[in-house]
Amino acid sequence: MTTRDLIPVDRNLALELVRVTEAAALASARWIGRGDKNAADGAAVDAMRKAFDTVAIEGTVVIGEGEMDEAPMLYIGEKIGLGGPKVDIAVDPLEGTSICASGGPGSIATLAVAEHGGFLHAPDIYMDKIAVGPGLPAGVVDLDAAPGENLRELARAKKCEINDLVVCILGRDRHKDIIRACREAGARIMLIPDGDVSGLIAVSQPEAGVDLYLGSGGAPEGVLSAAALRCIGGQMQGRLLYEDDSQIQRARDMGITDPNKKFAVDEMARGDVMFAATGITTGPLLKGVRRNATAGYTHSIIMRSKTGTVRYIEAHHNFALKPSAFAG
Numbered sequence: 001m002t003t004r005d006l007i008p009v010d011r012n013l014a015l016e017l018v019r020v021t022e023a024a025a026l027a028s029a030r031w032i033g034r035g036d037k038n039a040a041d042g043a044a045v046d047a048m049r050k051a052f053d054t055v056a057i058e059g060t061v062v063i064g065e066g067e068m069d070e071a072p073m074l075y076i077g078e079k080i081g082l083g084g085p086k087v088d089i090a091v092d093p094l095e096g097t098s099i100c101a102s103g104g105p106g107s108i109a110t111l112a113v114a115e116h117g118g119f120l121h122a123p124d125i126y127m128d129k130i131a132v133g134p135g136l137p138a139g140v141v142d143l144d145a146a147p148g149e150n151l152r153e154l155a156r157a158k159k160c161e162i163n164d165l166v167v168c169i170l171g172r173d174r175h176k177d178i179i180r181a182c183r184e185a186g187a188r189i190m191l192i193p194d195g196d197v198s199g200l201i202a203v204s205q206p207e208a209g210v211d212l213y214l215g216s217g218g219a220p221e222g223v224l225s226a227a228a229l230r231c232i233g234g235q236m237q238g239r240l241l242y243e244d245d246s247q248i249q250r251a252r253d254m255g256i257t258d259p260n261k262k263f264a265v266d267e268m269a270r271g272d273v274m275f276a277a278t279g280i281t282t283g284p285l286l287k288g289v290r291r292n293a294t295a296g297y298t299h300s301i302i303m304r305s306k307t308g309t310v311r312y313i314e315a316h317h318n319f320a321l322k323p324s325a326f327a328g
């Protein structure tokens with residue numbers, strides 16, 4: 001299959017993908033604030049898996065819920081869809097499990113689709129990440145540069161003071177040196193408790209007020225973020241971080257020949273890419289689910305790298321008329 005094979009179905013496919021993230025969001029929304037992140041995650045996975053069964057693709061999960069023996073559904077290598085164009089799928093049915101369980105802001109259901117072979121096959125380990133929004137000189141920031149240097153270059157490119165810049169960082173002890181360096185350079189910090197996909201996408205959304213994303217988080221989330229930035233614009237680099245030799249071997253087994261490579265955004269998500277997400281709890285990117293016993297409301301984004309179109313979709317769901325797979 002080539003890019004051309006996607007064309008006859010792509011407009012429908014965009015809507016179909018949103019139906020899949022909506023299903024996951026509606027299902028996990030029943031668990032918002034109930035303190036059980038595994039139940040919330042399980043509900044999202046189950047609903048997303050069922051929804052994929054109605055989508056006209058021949059999909060292979062390449063970023064998923066783990067290996068077949070540890071994940072009953074949406075495991076890496078699982079074939080999904082009704083049949084159709086051959087695509088690779090990256091999923092995170094509930095990005096921000098702890099956020100959802102505590103009723104905090106910014107959990108989403110998300111997925112991305114690429115032509116076969118389009119996604120970096122990233123193991124479920126950490127990745128060091130840096131990102132800035134669109135319209136800046138190529139290479140304005142670099143993963144290997146010190147935070148202060150990146151902030152100086154970014155301020156120069158944006159023709160502003162470092163104090164005008166906001167850096168989004170996951171609030172983790174491992175980031176204390178980065179946080180200190182950014183503050184010493186004069187930048188302001190937006191610490192997020194979880195959910196770095198939303199944090200990374202925020203650099204491309206002027207209204208989010210984030211100029212730079214820094215720090216480490218999940219590698220699968222890195223690939224999903226790269227898919228989003230391919231569509232919406234922006235620069236991102238990621239490098240896998242290893243805790244032991246078995247993780248290096250795991251990366252090699254997944255086809256990564258240079259384990260220390262610094263991946264650019266289009267090396268993590270290549271070719272024609274679509275990215276979809278639905279808000280579960282309200283955050284900077286999307287409004288959260290509102291639902292009662294009979295009806296629900298969802299807010300989603302769907303975008304495509306080939307056309308650069310970004311669509312926001314508000315949906316009102318009538319559970320009385322909707323198949324159970326979509327009622328959650």
Ligand SMILES: O=P(O)(O)OC[C@H]1O[C@](O)(COP(=O)(O)O)[C@@H](O)[C@@H]1O
Nearest residue numbers: 094095096097194195196217218221
């Ligand atoms: O919590 P850690 O170990 O720092 O990992 C960071 C990762 O966890 C998250 O914050 C949330 O991931 P989950 O949805 O799997 O809980 C991701 O967005 C991020 O990439």
